[in-house]
Amino acid sequence: MTTTLAGIDFSHPSHEVARRLIGVIALVNGVGGRIVETEAYDREDPASHSFSGPTERNRSMFGPPAHAYVYRSYGIHWCLNFVCREDGHGAGVLIRAIEPLAGLDAMRERRGVEDVRLLCSGPGRVCQALGVTRANDGMALSSPPFELHAREGTVQVVEGPRIGISKAMEVPWRFGLAGSRFVSKPFR
Numbered sequence: 001m002t003t004t005l006a007g008i009d010f011s012h013p014s015h016e017v018a019r020r021l022i023g024v025i026a027l028v029n030g031v032g033g034r035i036v037e038t039e040a041y042d043r044e045d046p047a048s049h050s051f052s053g054p055t056e057r058n059r060s061m062f063g064p065p066a067h068a069y070v071y072r073s074y075g076i077h078w079c080l081n082f083v084c085r086e087d088g089h090g091a092g093v094l095i096r097a098i099e100p101l102a103g104l105d106a107m108r109e110r111r112g113v114e115d116v117r118l119l120c121s122g123p124g125r126v127c128q129a130l131g132v133t134r135a136n137d138g139m140a141l142s143s144p145p146f147e148l149h150a151r152e153g154t155v156q157v158v159e160g161p162r163i164g165i166s167k168a169m170e171v172p173w174r175f176g177l178a179g180s181r182f183v184s185k186p187f188r
Contacts, residue, residue, distance in 0.1 A: 003065045003086070005141055006148040010065035014040035014084040014091040019159070019175045021082070021093060023151030028130040029144070031103030033120065034151075036180040037096035039163075040173035041081070042089075054090070060138040062088040068146070070127070070137040077124025080132050082141060096174070097121050099182040100129070122184040158187045 003011040008020045018040035026032045054062045060069040061083055069081040069092050081092035098120040100107055107119045107129040120126045127133070141148055156178035163174060163185055176183045 002140070002142045005066055007150040008148075010082065010084050010141075011086045012084065014042050014093050015173050017082065017084045018093040018173060019157055021095075022157045022175055022177050023155035025101070025147075025149035025151070026095065026098060027102060027147040027149075028132055028136070029103075030147075031106050031130050032098060032147075033101035034099040034177070035095060035097075036099050036177040037183045038175050039094040039096055040084075040091075040175075041094065042085075042091045054088075058090070061092050062090045063138060064140075066141045068132075068136050068139045068141060070132060070134055072134070073124060078127035078133055079123040080127050080130075080136070094123055095126055096123050097176075097180075097182055097184045098126055098129075099177075099180060106131070117181060121182055160187045 003009055006024045008017060010017055018038040021035050021038050024035050026035050057071060060067060063083055065083050065086055067083045069083050071079055073079050080095045083092050085091040100116055100119045108114060110131060111119055111129050119129045139146065158176050158178045159172050160174050161172055176187050
């Protein structure tokens, strides 16, 4: 089983993977771009879907690393996570924002907006723009429709507290590409 993709070992803790994903190119059926914002979640983390153990909804989060965990947020938006760790630990990285680079016409059509900044700046927008749905839940990130490409050169990563959660808000497991105008919310 492949746990290393785009130069990242997905069997590592989620906060390490989340940081290393910044700058990686992520594509779904050829549509996507540079990951510019992530958030890490772990089984011991009360803000994580895996905190209370496996359920039908979060089963993929307990599966093998380097697979997708897709869930619906507030009954409205799909959200994409990359599963981390091994042995059914229940950890993942939420893909919060992407700098659009490939398939912009498809993204604009799916999102119904022209402004490139608004295409993938938020986890629900990412999934809508890339066409990710529950059908992608559990899929290997090493196989179509997914493609991950290693980041080029060095990137400056900033970190801060996660957003949009009500538990463990102070945990600094939100990571972003320094200076990116494509993050969902600015870093302080």
